[in-house]
Amino acid sequence: MTEPPAQPPTPPAQPPRTAWGRSEQQDFRSRVRGCLLGGAMGDALGAGIEFDSLEAIRSAHGQEGVTGYVPAYGRQAGAITDDTQMTLFTCDGLIRAHVRRDAGGWHPPTDLHAAYRRWYATQNDWGPDERKDSDGWLAREEWLYSRRAPGNACLAGLAGGRMGTMEKPKNPDSKGCGAVMRSAPFGLLIGWEPRLVFQLAGECAVHTHGHPTGHLAASAFAVIVHGLVRGASLPTAVQTALQLLANRPGHEETTAALQAALAAVRAGLPTPERLESLGEGWTAEEALGMGVYAALAGEDIRSALLLAVNHGGDSDSTGSICGNLLGTMHGDTALPPEWLPELEGRATMLELADDFALEMTHGQSLHATEGWLTRYPR
Incomplete structure (x- = not known):
């Protein structure tokens, strides 16, 4: 196989459209x-135990670990x-x-950088009072103005x-x-080809994470979500x-991690210890x-999300990734209903999700x- 160019071409000005029936x-x-919603659910399940060891989680919550939301960031339940x-x-x-294309x-990377800069403002400003009309509605959501352990690389x-x-x-x-x-x-860009989804996710990952593993893992995740939204199975x-x-230069760590995840599923019944063998x-x-x-090994959505967060590491991020995958695969009506009412920001997420779906299906109108x-705003 030939080596890819150092920087693949930018996605075309007119990505392919899909004919949409009801x-x-x-x-x-x-x-x-x-x-x-699935990503936020996994995020919230892990938020209260993010920095705890598996031993500490079991000591505080029982041998099974957390089985639902626990207090975090001043909320009794559901904090993202x-x-x-x-x-x-x-x-x-x-x-x-x-x-803006129309x-x-x-140039989507520029628009994503501007969006992430709007997020950055939520981490430093007291509230949305100083937002301009050009910042749009999401940047004026007051509940987003709260620091929730943002990563140093994202802030820097x-x-x-x-x-x-x-x-x-x-x-x-x-x-x-x-x-x-x-x-x-990025994976929800259903009308795009996988290679362009891969490219765009990587071009936007390097706004904060320039190591090959940092951006290639983001690209791989986007492509996996893209396959799921198109109806593929998770292994496919x-x-x-x-x-x-x-x-791709520098792919080895990301490739090895995905291959190890597949091998762990084949190794036997899912356990926190087997999950921790992956890092x-x-x-x-x-x-x-x-x-x-966790998304592959869980018996159902509930057990998969709990498996994803009950470990001694970055529980909210592994829970979030697992939830994004499961939610895309099964849709919102399959998510555990008992975890929805207390989920912070649920109304905003539904509003944004519906706007995203409208843009992808009826954008030009x-x-x-x-x-x-x-x-x-443009």
């Missing part, structure tokens, strides 16, 4: 909702973290990119005005999981990601491998309406 639209909307915050701004940035501008990468690129990435030595955990929405979607990784989840490839393993351009 049932297809309903299925897609359910999968987008499931991706956001920076993982969900940044995922929402990824959705916002992708919508804004498509809106005005003659098309977005602190200045310069945008990281493949040639000059931000934090070139960082391979933390902060780019992976926000990248599921993982194989597509492995194929796209194969000749702790602080680095990009470990978080991806652990999230994929929306771009001439004042209401849409107020929500997602």
